[in-house]
């Protein structure tokens with residue numbers, strides 16, 4: 001009987017010992033592992049850092065008054081894609097042809113260089129030093145387009161078959177119009193605006209690929225065929241034969257900037273542009 005009781009006590013003590021060890025083992029395993037992912041993975045800290053240092057500007061209070069028409073042109077998706085971006089100028093210097101180069105945070109326009117009213121070339125900090133010269137050369141062409149848009153519009157119509165319209169054609173699907181990505185270098189109606197039509201039929205439109213989560217860098221050009229009333233993801237064959245495959249195809253102003261900086265004389269469009277550019281660059285680069 002005593003032996004049985006003793007056995008019961010021993011078994012009981014043994015069980016208690018095992019039961020107590022188990023949680024401690026699990027506890028130390030979790031405790032040992034938990035801090036590791038936090039110290040090994042600093043990305044969340046980095047992401048939180050700049051956002052905390054550069055709060056989004058409040059309701060346009062700090063915006064340059066010259067930018068208000070551009071900001072007013074944004075669609076709801078354009079505004080969403082630019083939420084939290086900071087375009088405050090932290091440094092500025094004289095640029096080519098009497099322009100001004102303004103340096104801004106890498107968040108401005110998702111780090112993409114662009115131009116603004118008042119002969120301003122905007123360079124986000126994210127653009128590496130090695131790419132700045134070519135980038136500024138590209139933006140310099142947009143400055144020339146801003147200064148003398150009528151000369152460019154005339155060239156596009158006579159030599160490239162592009163005609164500007166004040167808005168999209170009535171039958172263009174609403175989802176294309178609503179998902180169009182606004183571009184600071186092509187939005188201005190005084191520069192022709194964002195609705196060029198090629199050969200009286202094709203409308204290139206840069207659109208956000210994910211309208212529910214619009215990102216400036218997640219966009220592509222779609223082509224609306226005004227004759228067939230169809231949307232295509234690729235430019236028409238005749239367009240490719242004429243223009244080739246330029247890196248930016250959304251608008252004649254982008255085509256021209258890419259082809260001049262890239263010295264494109266392979267395509268028929270590039271040869272015509274270069275013939276025109278040689279005789280007109282002095283005029284279009286001149287300050288108004």
Ligand SMILES: [Zn+2]
Pocket residue numbers: 138142185253254257
């Ligand atoms: Zn451009």
